[in-house]
Amino acid sequence: MKGDFAMCGIVGYIGEENATPFLLDGLSRLEYRGYDSAGIAVYDGQKIVVEKTAGRLEALKQKLEHNPPAGHAGVGHTRWATHGRPSDRNSHPHSSCDGKFIVVHNGIIENYLELKEALLSEGYTFTSETDTEVVAQLMQKHYTGDLLGTVRKVLAIIEGSYSLVFMSAYQPDRLICTKKDNPLVIGLGERANYIASDIPAIIAKTRRTYILSDGETAIVTKDSVRIENSKGEPIDKKEFVVTWNAQAAEKGGYEHFMIKEIYDQPKAVRDTLSGRIGKDGHSVVFEELSWTAREMEKIRKIFIVACGTAYHAGMVGKHYIEQLTRVPVETDIASEFRYRAPIVGSDCLLIVVSQSGETSDTLAALKEAKRLGAQTLAITNVVDSSIAREAGKALYTYAGPEIAVASTKAYTTQIMVLLLLAVYMAQLSGSTQERRLKEIVAEIKCMPERIHKLLEDVDPIKVFAQQYAASEDVFFIGRLLDYAVALEGSLKLKEISYIHAEAYAAGELKHGTLALIVAGTPVIALATQEEVYEKTLSNIKEVKARDALVIGIAMENDANIEKYVDHAVYIPHTDKYLAPVLAVIPLQLLAYYAALSRGCNVDMPRNLAKSVTVE
Numbered sequence: 001m002k003g004d005f006a007m008c009g010i011v012g013y014i015g016e017e018n019a020t021p022f023l024l025d026g027l028s029r030l031e032y033r034g035y036d037s038a039g040i041a042v043y044d045g046q047k048i049v050v051e052k053t054a055g056r057l058e059a060l061k062q063k064l065e066h067n068p069p070a071g072h073a074g075v076g077h078t079r080w081a082t083h084g085r086p087s088d089r090n091s092h093p094h095s096s097c098d099g100k101f102i103v104v105h106n107g108i109i110e111n112y113l114e115l116k117e118a119l120l121s122e123g124y125t126f127t128s129e130t131d132t133e134v135v136a137q138l139m140q141k142h143y144t145g146d147l148l149g150t151v152r153k154v155l156a157i158i159e160g161s162y163s164l165v166f167m168s169a170y171q172p173d174r175l176i177c178t179k180k181d182n183p184l185v186i187g188l189g190e191r192a193n194y195i196a197s198d199i200p201a202i203i204a205k206t207r208r209t210y211i212l213s214d215g216e217t218a219i220v221t222k223d224s225v226r227i228e229n230s231k232g233e234p235i236d237k238k239e240f241v242v243t244w245n246a247q248a249a250e251k252g253g254y255e256h257f258m259i260k261e262i263y264d265q266p267k268a269v270r271d272t273l274s275g276r277i278g279k280d281g282h283s284v285v286f287e288e289l290s291w292t293a294r295e296m297e298k299i300r301k302i303f304i305v306a307c308g309t310a311y312h313a314g315m316v317g318k319h320y321i322e323q324l325t326r327v328p329v330e331t332d333i334a335s336e337f338r339y340r341a342p343i344v345g346s347d348c349l350l351i352v353v354s355q356s357g358e359t360s361d362t363l364a365a366l367k368e369a370k371r372l373g374a375q376t377l378a379i380t381n382v383v384d385s386s387i388a389r390e391a392g393k394a395l396y397t398y399a400g401p402e403i404a405v406a407s408t409k410a411y412t413t414q415i416m417v418l419l420l421l422a423v424y425m426a427q428l429s430g431s432t433q434e435r436r437l438k439e440i441v442a443e444i445k446c447m448p449e450r451i452h453k454l455l456e457d458v459d460p461i462k463v464f465a466q467q468y469a470a471s472e473d474v475f476f477i478g479r480l481l482d483y484a485v486a487l488e489g490s491l492k493l494k495e496i497s498y499i500h501a502e503a504y505a506a507g508e509l510k511h512g513t514l515a516l517i518v519a520g521t522p523v524i525a526l527a528t529q530e531e532v533y534e535k536t537l538s539n540i541k542e543v544k545a546r547d548a549l550v551i552g553i554a555m556e557n558d559a560n561i562e563k564y565v566d567h568a569v570y571i572p573h574t575d576k577y578l579a580p581v582l583a584v585i586p587l588q589l590l591a592y593y594a595a596l597s598r599g600c601n602v603d604m605p606r607n608l609a610k611s612v613t614v615e
Ligand code: M6R
Pocket: 307, 308, 309, 310, 311, 353, 354, 355, 356, 357, 358, 359, 362, 405, 406, 407, 408, 491, 492, 495, 610, 611, 612
């Protein structure tokens, strides 16, 4: 089991006051980064006292109510478990066997298993299932009296992504912190300095900060901060003075969680891919599954069952699995599944998709499929959620907590896991040529960068959103994978802007809905799928002939689309299978900016809840 990955919140304090109040307050401001367990470690003048517990921060506060640790240096952590389940012993901080070294970590140590085995053989004992504990043990193993030197030695051994804070009973006058691919900020105070994953934790104390860059290490004492580059050379870091208010800081400076989460997508996808591409660079590995070709052969039919956005991801997944494995896949809306007497047996695999892992219709469908003897697999974002526990196996998306009701980063990471799964199954069954699978994996690896590029220029979408904000009805059309994305685009627009929207398979319009298209009706047409591209253009012509106002979503090398539509929005060029991951983003943004223009409560739309735990 791995450690704490997609998000998690870290804090550190060193100064003249008691560390505990800041640590607890800082963690409470980082709970949006994770909230399934929390802990602190404080040097009390003689030893480091560690207190941690599963559950929300409130549980830790209650535990500490009568006897909080006190001291002038400490670290804290709020966790969003991904691999190791939320439990007291998996909570951070983690300690070395001798209790002299303490570590809090956000990220993943990819080579922790081999390191752990070596440490076990040398007599080190482990109390948790996390990767992070390996770092604490390595500190003990390599310590020779020089704390910073030991940190450097350990950093040279571990592989992966991290932000880390180290504390040691040998040198309690300092905290050492470093980062790679995860955020870390240092707050500069008066006879005190602060460390945190994110600005909200420190904003009540100071607005003067250093934002650490990858590879930099900081040695933080109560009245100094020394920053070194990866070669150990001191650097003259420029201070960043925070001008946001506390509320905006929680959202990373964004106005709403939804837009923050849209911009989280490159990282969410990167985290979801981490550890799932083999060392050869082109095969998919799922430690969690380890299926064999024989087991794969036994699966005659697959059901993908989910609700809302997760259902739309499932529709994309159906396409992937059928195309790459030729095993038939049915998608079902979870609230329908168990009432339609589904034909399910032991040769079936039921995949449920759920961000929260708590949606009651999805959970009920899962239980029904188990009762009927199917194998079950959950794709979810929440470790140890009811759905993860109920399913035979679970694959996690590493999107981190999604706070906005409208799902964005959960959807794109669900699609990534479904595509990885389809490739994994095809590898086992030999149903698709290896060359084609390699092509897909190569493109999968480029996705974080492609999403990042797409998000760099969204101004045209803002303009369209303002133009369309006054519309009463909007239509989304597309074929094949574009149709699945159209459904998701339409749901996004409805749920947060309250504009009525319909999604249609583009070829279906002329069977009735075309009657609704009149002059000025907004139509969003997706045209990313090469095999139906010409057909989609014909459908665009049908609506243009009725004077619809058409936005086309196409790949950047498409020199044709502008002749057919009123406005074109381009996504970076990619494989047709990956196009949904990119094409949905302009639609998320369109919904967001339309909702803003209409003055809607973007993060908490009317009548809706983030997690639907009633039938
Ligand atoms: O937590 P789940 O993924 O199971 O939730 C399913 C739906 O309720 C959810 O996707 C919903 O449709 C989204 N809020 C839409 O943005």
